[in-house]
Amino acid sequence: MQSLARRLEQGGALSCAGVSRAAQPFLAALVRHLFPERPLLVVTEGLKTQESFLQDITTWTSTLGPEPGEAPARTAPPSQLLFYPSWENLPHEDRRPHVDVIAERLETLVALARYDSRPGSAPLIVTSVAALLQRTFPRERLQQQTRSLSRGERVDPLDLVEWLEGLGYEPEAQVTQKGELALRGGILDLYPVTSPWPVRLEFFGDELESLRHFDPLTQISREEITTVTIPPAGELGLLKKLPPADSSGKKASADGDSGMRGLATLLDYLPPQTVLLLCEPDQLDERAREYAAQVPAADRFFIDWADFQSQALVCGLTQLSVTELEQTQGQQDLPQERLELSIQSLDPF
Known part of the structure; x- marks a missing residue:
């Protein structure tokens, strides 16, 4: 764990193999415990995994306490757990996402827009890869439309x-x-x-x-x-009303600010010290390809998964890929340092 902590402090991209899927929420809670003042974004492959991950990490973050001899002041403060789902329909379809989905997305965006690095306020967001591929309000526009x-x-x-x-x-x-x-x-x-x-x-x-x-x-x-x-009462419906000239999908800049002209991604709401935890990167890549295949060409509400990961590194986010299997050749497209961890769940008694 000490080598993991030291490597995360250095930033960049690294991967951890040998972490069973059941133990990955514990690893996320451990990262939160080691770095309580850094936002943590956990990326899962789909909604069911996202929901179970949130339940497990809620348990683990409330269970982890100080190490023996560690002063209480160094323990992780209560984290702000946020759930950022994807729209259950595609942007070009006529029907709108369910109001509860929009509520959870906007709750996350409003909380991140107001994040000010105060002690104990670092958010922990659990999301899916499809949600990250869907563009949303620019940060400044959401702030103007929230009262x-x-x-x-x-x-x-x-x-x-x-x-x-x-x-x-x-x-x-x-x-x-x-x-x-x-x-x-x-x-x-x-x-x-x-x-x-x-x-x-x-x-x-x-x-x-x-x-x-x-x-x-x-x-x-x-x-x-x-x-x-x-906050606004909708998201996709309001975004569609923006003229194309004001929703060009401009890439995020190094300071995480896309400006008022383009639609934004979640990257535009995250500070550079954020840790991006990718659970089972092979599955994330597969789900991203499946989603991209359903989206029309040049869809202004879509960002390619490879572009998202590249922009995350440009913005300074630390990227940690976690898998229970050995790293594959496809995961070596981006330069990564490899760490070997062995975290397994116990057999039931």
Whole structure:
């Protein structure tokens, strides 16, 4: 483990063989334990693996404690676990992704856009290779389209409703689903897609007097809150409304900022000290090829997997490839240093 820690500190690309698939969440939790202040992006081959990985790593990150004799101050702080799924449909199809998928993607993007390297705030993101091939909002655009409201703030309810509708929120007589809003006099009910509960905003003129969660089934108000964060209510639908000249898919630069003109990838939200953990690279390559075969040529919402990995290294991310088998020749296209680890799960008693 000491050699792994030293090598990760140096950066670049390296690979670890001999790590069973069941033990790979433990290795990810160990990397988090060794480097609690560095964001960690775990890439899996598909949704089922992504979901089980998140469950396992949640267990391991809460289990790992300080080494014998280690001061408590050096233990890993609670990590911010984020789940970044792929759209369950292709961008050129007419139907839109499910609201829960958009909610999880936007929750991740908003958290990364607000990441400021404070102690204990380093995110741990579990994603799939298909999700990384799908372009999204540029970071600056998402920041402009995300708003926080606090009690006592002054805002015209009608102007707020107009702004929300422009971000994809749908007016309804009663709010029951994410992405809906309802204005009744001086009361605005709103269900932000990243919020576990809808929010009731009560205005006196243009002053926001109170904010409360409420039950979408009974419509009864719950606990009072002091602030609410409101991101866009959609992603793919809003991206399609951008004119092609403003969505050219410009590559990420070395500082991870794609600028306002191009669509972005998750790389544009990650700082250079991020560790990119690739689980079973052969399978990732295969899933990436399968996805690319379904995408029309020159699709502006698509980035090639090889390009993504190359840009990750250009942006300064440390790339760790993990496999339970010996490294294949195909995985040696990018310069990598090889480490041998042996982590196996125990047979059940």
